Amino acid sequence: MVIKCPNCDKNDFKSVRGLNCHISRIHPSSADGRGLRPSTDTRGRRDDKDIVVKDITCPFCDKNDFKSERGLSCHITRMHRSSSDGKGPRPSTGTRDRKDDRDRARPETLTPRHENHERHNTDRDVVKGVAKVQRDSLQKDSPDNILLKDGARPETLTPSHEDHERHNSDRDVVKGVAKVQRDSLQKGSPDNILLKNDAVGAKPESRPAKYKESPKQSRTTEEPHDRPLSSLSNFILSFNAPNFEKFVAMIEGSIVRPREDSTLRTESVNKFIDDLKVVMERISDIPLKLLKSGSYYDKTKIDYNNEFDFMFYADIKMEADFTNCPPGYCKIRKGVTVNKDLDPFIDRNGYLVPKLYKSHMFDIFEKCRTDPSFRKGRRTQLQDRKPESPAYTLLFDLGIPDKSPIDIDLVPAIRISGWPKTKDAREIQTGKWIDISTAKKAVECFHVVTKQFPEAHPDINLLWRVSFSHAEKELILHADLSDKGCRKNVFKILKKIKENMKSKNPTEMDKFCSYHLKMFILGFYDTHSDFSKDQKLDMLKKGIEELAKCVRKGAIENYFIPKDNVLQSVPEEERRYVVRELEGLLQ
Known part of the structure; x- marks a missing residue:
């Protein structure tokens, strides 16, 4: 099918795009529509979004003074939307109760997020189908349906400009036509209605389309x-x-994760711990050292840096006793040392009592947190914890709007130099994926924490949970x-x-x-x-x-x-x- 120009005798156009290009270049500026277009600078060019429409006739009544698709669409929406024959006025409804017919193919109940997603998908599907149909219908020799420009563009266009023009033209045709076509579908012709599942001829009222989320969205x-x-x-x-x-x-x-947010949180926590250590050195009656553990430090963090674990252990030589202890637990006794700082927490048999040590360490943490010189402590809040939890948990507010606080676990621990005997722990072997240097560093030490054994045991009040946090960190990191x-x-x-x-x-x-x-x-x-x-x-x-x-x-x-x-x-x-x-x- 060929299209004839309404302003001259040229009739060899194969598409609307070609006719639009012809009209834009040959007939845009003269009063009779037949003058040549004056040359203009590219800055004077307007995009095809400025295209207007000649007088349009309503397909349902004789009203024919519409200047744009928007006007025709508003008219159809108000006057020809609800009745089965497409001619009756639309009943008055509240805005909350009104739904576009493009939503008929949705499930009966959807969350707001799903509603928005459905509408987006429906618009997209209708635009794809309707735009092509409308372009094909424009092949008929109906000058009233042809879009003209009111602006000017250069007499010659580069390929990139030409592609841009065509893109804008198609986009605006689709935007205007799709809405008119959606409204015209109200005439009660089920054969024209497209459902989400691409079924043709099915009535939305009787077969609602099943909601299916698009993985791309x-x-x-x-x-x-x-x-x-x-x-x-x-x-x-x-x-x-x-x-x-x-x-x-x-x-x-x-x-x-966003690098900027991650860096901000990490720097804030590092500053918090540095200041805490300064206060702790002054307040604590036990020499303490720090082990930074957790997924951030072995580089396996999977979300925002909102949780950090820190072990504070007494810098005093202690020994582990695995005799008659359940797997994963041991008892702790004083090693060869003259330091007496832990003596108040040792029983008459020479074993360190975990509950006493934990209580004293928690007191130290609390004194440091509330010390007036520790300014960052004012932005912390002590979290509720289970009695058996070995951690003193704080919620640290960064003091920045829209930034969530950070969970900081301060864990009292005891460091044991060396590695347990092979009957009590696995020997770290080098070979497949563990090199010599990593294995050597991993077995330097292990730790114990005040986590209670969950079952009955004769020495339950003396049992410490063995922690290989240091070895885990080295092995995972490398x-x-x-x-x-x-x-x-x-x-x-x-x-x-x-x-x-x-x-x-x-x-x-x-x-x-x-x-x-x-x-x-x-x-x-x-x-x-x-x-x-x-x-x-x-x-x-x-x-x-x-x-x-x-x-x-x-x-x-x-x-x-x-x-x-x-x-x-x-x-x-x-x-x-x-x-x-x-x-x-x-x-």
Whole structure:
């Protein structure tokens, strides 16, 4: 089909775009529409968004004095919207009760966020379909439907300008036509209505379209922490590429944090600890040293730097006694030293009592926090804690609007030089992924904290929980040193999966935490050799599979004390929930 110019006899135009270019160049400026266009500077050019329409006739009545699509659209919306024949006036309704017919294909109940998402998708689908139909209908020799310009543009255009002009023209045709077409669909012709599922001829009232979230929109419409992983089941997460590859990319994308915000938080906490140490040196009656532990310091942090762990241990030589102690626990006695600062907390058998030591250390922390010279202490708030918790937890306000406070855990500890005997702890062996220098540094020391043993025991009041935080930090931090592999990336993705599961059902997941994942992943590193970066997806699949098996059995070995099952404190119901979520990924 060819199109004829309404202003001259030229009739070999194959498309509306070609006709628009002809009219813009040949007939834009003269009074009779036949004069040549004067040459103008490119700055005088107007985009096609300035195009206006000749008098338009309403398709439902004889009114024909509309100058623009907007006017025609308003007229149709007000006068021809609700009746089945398209001619009746629209009934009066409140603005909250009114819904566009483009929303008819939605589920009956949607959250506001889903409503906005649905409307966006509907507009997009209608525009795609209607715009093409409308362009085709413009092929008819109807000069009243042709868009003309009121502005001027250069006689010659560069290719880039020409593409820009065409883009603007198409965009404005689509914007105007799509709305008119949506309103014209009110005439009761179900064959013209497009549903979300691309069904043609189905009435929205009888077959509402099922809500389906577009995976492309999820990253831009919602924050990652608002979208738990399990809620992505509608996104067809299978373990067959490329779906699983996209899934991993989504998880890794949600781990990225703004560098500026991360640096601000870290610097604020470092300054807080530096000032606290100064005050502590003056107030404490025990010589104390600091160990910085946690995911920030081993470079596996997966979210904002809003939690920090610090161990304060007495700089006094102490010894560990594992005799008749359950796995993962020991008793502490005074070593060969003349220092008597801990003597008030030692029982008659020479063992350090954890409750007494913890109480005294908490008093020191509180005195330092409330000391007038510690100005940052004024921005802290002591958090409620469980009696068995070994940490003194503070909420530190940065004093910056829109910046959330930071959780700081101050943990009383005792440092033990050297490494436990092989019958009490695993020997750190070099080879696959642990080099000699890392292994040597990891076994320099270990720590004990005042975490109570959860079961009955004759020496329950003397038992300390063994902590290998120093070794964990060294091993995780240098996990990829030997082969530049992907071990840390796999660990971080597993942590993010765990966080998303907890976000979905916080009440279902209370005990299962990153420590359990850390113990699992260290053993996983030992049993698998190829962690090259191109094997990341395979290693992650295997990691999820093996983790689900371990949780189902209710056993994850403490990497440093194989006899110690770190899952023993996780309730069976919670373990079942974790298994369901992990197996859901496998399916």
